[in-house]
Amino acid sequence: MKLAISEKDIRGIIELARRSPIEVCGFLLGRKEGNRIIVEEVRETENRLNSPAEFEIDPLEIAEVLDEAEKKGLEIVGIFHSHLKCPPVPSEKDIAGMNLWRNVWLIANSLGEIRAWILENGEVREVGVETR
Numbered sequence: 001m002k003l004a005i006s007e008k009d010i011r012g013i014i015e016l017a018r019r020s021p022i023e024v025c026g027f028l029l030g031r032k033e034g035n036r037i038i039v040e041e042v043r044e045t046e047n048r049l050n051s052p053a054e055f056e057i058d059p060l061e062i063a064e065v066l067d068e069a070e071k072k073g074l075e076i077v078g079i080f081h082s083h084l085k086c087p088p089v090p091s092e093k094d095i096a097g098m099n100l101w102r103n104v105w106l107i108a109n110s111l112g113e114i115r116a117w118i119l120e121n122g123e124v125r126e127v128g129v130e131t132r
């Protein structure tokens, strides 16, 4: 499986991560084509925990994003968030979240690293990121 995302969107997410004193988060909207997950749009959301160590998205905002995606003929294909100083690898809390949101998790950090992950059969696997 591969995540295809534009260079501009990658830079945008890294910029958000760099600028923010708390974890940033949001959704990746797009579509699936066979083994490729194609990101058409990045939609930032609020981190309602306002924390440098964890994030949570308000269910009302999730409903809004689902609605926006549907109107555009897209689906939520992934979630992104940032880590402040640690590597862009899922934390235990992230893995619990991955159990609920079983799509791709893209994690960036303030050092400019970005990696994607998915939970498959109870195991965290890395997903290749290709720019398009």
Ligand SMILES: [Zn+2]
Residues within 6 Å of the ligand: 081, 082, 083, 089, 090, 091, 094, 107
């Ligand atoms: Zn995390």
